[in-house]
Amino acid sequence: MRVREIMSTHVQQIRSDASVSEAADTMRNFDVGILPVLEGNKVVGILTDRDIVIRAVAAGLDPEETTVRDVMTSDVLGCSFDDDVETVAQIMEDNQVRRLVVLNDQQLVVGIVSLGDLAVKSRDERLSYEVLEKVCEPSHVSW
Numbered sequence: 001m002r003v004r005e006i007m008s009t010h011v012q013q014i015r016s017d018a019s020v021s022e023a024a025d026t027m028r029n030f031d032v033g034i035l036p037v038l039e040g041n042k043v044v045g046i047l048t049d050r051d052i053v054i055r056a057v058a059a060g061l062d063p064e065e066t067t068v069r070d071v072m073t074s075d076v077l078g079c080s081f082d083d084d085v086e087t088v089a090q091i092m093e094d095n096q097v098r099r100l101v102v103l104n105d106q107q108l109v110v111g112i113v114s115l116g117d118l119a120v121k122s123r124d125e126r127l128s129y130e131v132l133e134k135v136c137e138p139s140h141v142s143w
Contacts (some may be wrong), residue, residue, distance in 0.1 A: 003088055004081040006121035007102045007111035013038050014047060014068055020056045021063040023047055036101050036109045037072045043101060043109055045072035078103050081110055088113055 014023050014035045023035060027049055037045035047068050055071035056063060078101040079088050088100060092115065102111035 001085045002081070003079055003083045003085060003102055003113050004111070006085065006117045007081065007113040008117065009111045011036065011109055011112050013109060015039070016044055016067065016069040016072070018068050019064055020052055020061070020066045020068060020071060023068050024049075024052055024063065027052075034099055034112060035068075036076075036112075037068055038109075041108055043076050043078070043103070043107070045069070045074045046076055046101065047072045076101060079113065080104075085118065089118060092118075 012026055012030045012032055012035055014026055014037055016037050016039050026035060027033060033049040035047045036043050037047050045068075051071050051073060052063075055061075056066055061070070077091060077095055077097055079091060081102050081104055091100060092098065098115040100113050101109055102113050104110045
């Protein structure tokens with residue numbers, strides 16, 4: 001099974017120079033927790049609701065003045081829409097992430113694939129269980 005068969009295709013995106021407030025509004029309006037961040041057509045980062053909370057709100061930054069670029073995650077993990085679902089599962093496991101940006105041959109965003117997509121749409125219970133187990137495994141212990 002290929003990623004294009006299970007990915008979510010209605011992906012909201014945001015410019016890197018947009019305000020954090022604008023990004024939060026977009027997330028609320030479209031009921032999403034992740035936005036690929038673009039400069040032109042190029043993906044330069046990912047912004048999650050967690051990024052907003054930890055890097056902006058908890059740091060006391062003004063959401064109207066702070067740009068998405070200031071708080072985004074710049075290490076973008078992605079995959080191709082032609083990748084096999086097993087390959088995507090391995091990327092998620094290795095990096096302990098729940099979502100990946102899906103790119104086409106021109107490196108344009110065409111979707112998002114999530115752990116939920118693997119669980120619900122792939123029909124491979126073993127695969128989704130294994131990914132969930134690895135993604136949720138603590139990467140370090142701090143007491």
